Amino acid sequence: xxxxAPRTFEVRHLQMxxxxxxxxxxxxxxFSVDHSAQVGMAVFSGFAIATALVLLLSVWLVFPAGDRxxxxxxxxLTFVAGMIASFPALRxxxxxxxxxxxxALVTGSAELIIGIRERSRGNAAARExxxxxxxTLILGVALTFIPRDYLLEYYIDQARRSFTLTGITIxxxxxxxxxxxxxxxxxxxxxxxxxxxxxxxxxADTDAAGGHS
Numbered sequence: 001x002x003x004x005a006p007r008t009f010e011v012r013h014l015q016m017x018x019x020x021x022x023x024x025x026x027x028x029x030x031f032s033v034d035h036s037a038q039v040g041m042a043v044f045s046g047f048a049i050a051t052a053l054v055l056l057l058s059v060w061l062v063f064p065a066g067d068r069x070x071x072x073x074x075x076x077l078t079f080v081a082g083m084i085a086s087f088p089a090l091r092x093x094x095x096x097x098x099x100x101x102x103x104a105l106v107t108g109s110a111e112l113i114i115g116i117r118e119r120s121r122g123n124a125a126a127r128e129x130x131x132x133x134x135x136t137l138i139l140g141v142a143l144t145f146i147p148r149d150y151l152l153e154y155y156i157d158q159a160r161r162s163f164t165l166t167g168i169t170i171x172x173x174x175x176x177x178x179x180x181x182x183x184x185x186x187x188x189x190x191x192x193x194x195x196x197x198x199x200x201x202x203x204a205d206t207d208a209a210g211g212h213s
Contacts, residue, residue, distance in 0.1 A: 009061040011125045014071075015190035017054035021047055023183035029176030040172035041091040044100055047179065048082030051075075070114045077107045093148055093168045100175060101143040108136030128189045132182060139178045146170050 025047035032039055055075030059068045081103035084090060090099065112133030119126035150167035 009058070011062060012190045014054060014058045014062050015125075015128060015186045017058075018051055019183045019186035019190060021050040021054065022179045022186065024050075026176050026180035026183055029172060029179070035169040035172040037093045037096040037168050037172075038091045040096045040168065040175060041085045041099070043172075044096075044175060045082050045085035048078045048085060048103070050082075052079035052082055070118075073110055074107060074114075077110065078103070081107070096168060097143055097146070097148055097171055100171070101140050104136050104140030104143065108133050108138075108140055112137060125189075128186060131185060135178065135181060135185075139174065142174050143171055146174070 025043050028043050029035070029040070052075045055071045055078065059071045059075070063071055081099060085095075085099050089095075110133070111129050115126045115129030115131075115133050117126075118129060146167050148167045148171075150165070150170065152165040153162060154165065155162045
């Protein structure tokens, strides 16, 4: 596919793919009664690897030469994190917090910088990159403030049973909330009209009106 030829896939398709896998991660965490490190790492691993594959495929399917390094960088960082999370020996509380925290801080910073850079170039998709990058950074910061050894036991009269709230339970829940926000935001962005598309429609309407005058 030459860079000058029209592309079948656009940035919106990349956003759809990322939104889909983020939604799956959010659903798996939300409807799971087990918020252990094993479940959290398994969900994160699947989410990260799938997202990375979408990003790396977009290198050839979406972006022209010269604009591909952003997807390569984000896809590579996310793929490495997903592969690390797939190792059973690392599916511990410390393994979850360290892996997701480092991924969030590094990848969030990279995507935020990319978004700011692309905004200065007038890229219409820069807003989404800035938002997701900032949100990913917030995820990393939030995980740093969650005590890994936190433990709270409480009793609910209506359920007639005791429950235990731990640091890993909170951490996995925060990851699920992050995935849900990313899914909704990128899903809306993918189906929103593009400024360039709106301008093209306006130009076409103006030309048509001029032709009939």
